[in-house]
Amino acid sequence: MYRRTFLTSLAALGVAAKPLFAQAPAVAAAAPAAAAKAASPAAAPAKTWPIAPQFYPTEVDVKPDLAVGSIIVVSDKFFLYHIIAPGKAMRYGVAVGRSELQFRGQATVARKVEWPSWKPTPEMVKRSPSHYARYAETGMPGGPGNPLGARAMYLYQNGHDTGIRIHGTIEPSSIGHAVSNGCLRMVNDHVMALYKVVELGTPVTVY
Template identity: 85%
Template sequence: MHRRTFMTSLVALGVASKPLFAQTQPAAAPVAATPAAPATAAAPVKPVAAPKKSWPIAPQFYPTEVAVKPELAVGSIIVVSDKFFLYHIIAPGKAMRYGVAVGKTELQFRGQATVARKVEWPSWKPTPEMVKRNPSHYAKYAETGMPGGPGNPLGPRAMYLFQNGHDTGIRIHGTIEPSSIGHAVSNGCLRMENEHVIELYKTVDIGTPVTVY
């Protein structure tokens, strides 16, 4: 997509002038007050241990229902790369927001695409460009690739993005590095925490439009 055409589409959606999405954040979990020690207690009260996190990602990247502009098409996916958020529009004015990892600055995908393929436990093969950029890491997978499974970098689910019937090479997929969520680290694909991508996969249909800003 030409830059002029893409920027025109941004203005039409209102991205250039005002945000598409309400700046909501997950509510902080209430913290129970530690009871004061009796005046006669000899030993200090031990601090309560912090609860363990389910995933090693920041709280704002957990799945959250947020308010969005009501004119956004229900069912569509919108990614705001510089905020590391993926929005799945679930009803007029409502979206589920997920955290994602995006491509490194020089590899970030921008534009419009369509989910043309969905795969459970996808196999993976590096692109020729990936092998050229980092042969020591990717060359061993260049011919045969890697079968799907828990150690596969695409994780348990992948949604393949096409433009005009052609594979862009970009996927929305899981990851074996959940701590990368919220960072620009990938070779262009959009990574999600594995449980999150399974949840999204269940609700996304073939033909779903995807816009990446």
């Protein structure tokens, strides 16, 4: 059913025969000077994360009619796209909700918090009291050990909190998997970069 909904949504965007997103062409080979510099002991090592390389932040080509500034999440591919210019997007890897908890639809970034506090929802406590009951009353203050990570963007629909967040994670190895309680997890470095450029009121579409 999700796939049928996804394809119907793409058709509504006018992309029936053409993919919504297209990977930007990769550079065939580094220039000799650049390669020599990369091999130099003085060169800074490339940043790495405990995730598959395809989930590293990557600038990609997208359809030029997608609204600049908007966020689009393709859940079954575990990708979040932030449209940065006509036909261009920054693509990040995400973790999404388990199959029975996946969020689909449109929302708006209505709140942004640095090092957010966290409190499980009543539904989470009911599903897994051994994990969440101890936090049901007081929650957990923000910080490096908090499940929401370094930054959180809160998604609302019609002025109401959906309970869904785009947030950091203390489990970066979960990126590329359907494991969350519905929220969209990102590596802390990545969500911090996205947080800086996403404004309140940003439209978010999750397929």
